Amino acid sequence: xxxxxxxxxxxxxxxxxxxxxxxxxxxxxxxxxxxxxxxxxxxxxxxxxxxxxxxxxxxxxxxxxxxxxxxxxxxxxxxxxxxxxxxxxxxxxxxxxxxxxxxxxxxxxxxxxxxxxxxxxxxxxxxxxxxxxxxxxxxxxxxxxxxxxxxxxx
Numbered sequence: 029x030x031x032x033x034x035x036x037x038x039x040x041x042x043x044x045x046x047x048x049x050x051x052x053x054x055x056x057x058x059x060x061x062x063x064x065x066x067x068x069x070x071x072x073x074x075x076x077x078x079x080x081x082x083x084x085x086x087x088x089x090x091x092x093x094x095x096x097x098x099x100x101x102x103x104x105x106x107x108x109x110x111x112x113x114x115x116x117x118x119x120x121x122x123x124x125x126x127x128x129x130x131x132x133x134x135x136x137x138x139x140x141x142x143x144x145x146x147x148x149x150x151x152x153x154x155x156x157x158x159x160x161x162x163x164x165x166x167x168x169x170x171x172x173x174x175x176x177x178x179x180x181x182x
Contacts (some may be wrong), residue, residue, distance in 0.1 A: 029046075029048065029101075029103075029181070029182075030047070030048055030181075030182040031046070031086060031096055031103060031179065031180070031181060032044055032045070032046045032047075032139055032179075032181075032182060033045045033054070033071055033083070033096070033177055033178070033179050033180075034054075034138060034166075034175070034177065034178040034180070035082045035083075035096065035138065035167065035175075035178075036135065036139055036176070037082060037083030037113035038082070038083035038084060038085070039083065039117040039130075040132055040139075041067065042135045042138070043080075043082070043135060045071050045079070045080045045091060045170075047071075047079075048151075049073065049074070050074075050097065050098045050124075051054075051073075051074035051096065051097050051098070052071055052072065052073065052074070052076065052094050052095075052096040053072040053073070053074065053076060053093075053094065053095055053096075053108065053172060054069070054070070054071055054080075054089075054093055054094040054096065054177065055069070055070065055072060055076075055089060055090055055091045055092045055093045055094070055119070056068060056069050056070070056086065056089045056090065056091055056093070057078060057091075057148065057154045058086070058149070061073075062077070062078055062105075065081070066081055066086050068081060068082065068083070068084055068085045068086070069081075069082045069084040069085075069086055069089050069171075069172070069175055070082065076092065076165060081145055082175070082177070084174060084175045086171075086172035086173060086174045086175040087089050087105050087171045087172075087174035088117055088171075088172035088174070088175075089115075089171050089175055090110065090115035090116050090117070090147065090171075091111055091159065092108050092110050092115075092169040093107070093109070093119065093171045094107065094108055094113055094115075094119060094171055095108035095112075095167070096179060101162075102160045102161070102162060103157060103160070103161040103162075104158045104160060104161075105119075105120065105153075105159050105161060105167060105179055106121045106156070106158040107155055107156060107157055107158070108156075109155065109156070112155070112156070113125070113155065113156050113160045114115055114155020115155060115171070117156055117172070118153060118155055118171065119153045119170070119171045120153075120169065120170035120171075121159060121167060121168070121169060121180075122168040122169065122176070123137070123167070123168045124159075124161075124164060124165060124166070124167050124168075125137070125165070125166055125167075125168070126164060126166070127143055127164055127165065127180050127182075128142070129150075129168050133182075134178060135171040137168055137178060138139070138176045138177070155164045161179060161180070161181045163181055163182070164179065164181070164182070165181060166179065166180035166181075167179055167180075175182045180181050
């Protein structure tokens, strides 16, 4: 089972991370976590060690904001937080969609879709709650004010 995470880096380029591990964390490093690594939003292994730097500097993303967890044939996207009880600000689910056949559509979704602040309660994953993602599905998430990412199950 493969988890694919798409994001647009600080240079405006679409990037993807494909992982076959069972658990990944999306969160922000503190300046002292891993000396020499940039301070910002990462995809990390389950121990919190950075795998991929997204290029986003977003202080509204918690240190252990999201947990991506494979549970049988389903992918659970959990608003995790530091101790598993949820992130400080929650996570916005912008939309659920079928994985597009072309990358231009993914770029469009990641760069153009933002939830307005007045609609935030309609889309928020409650602290510590989760959503399921099925095979061939993606979910567009906004874990921070300046960070959009799409998580897809293949």
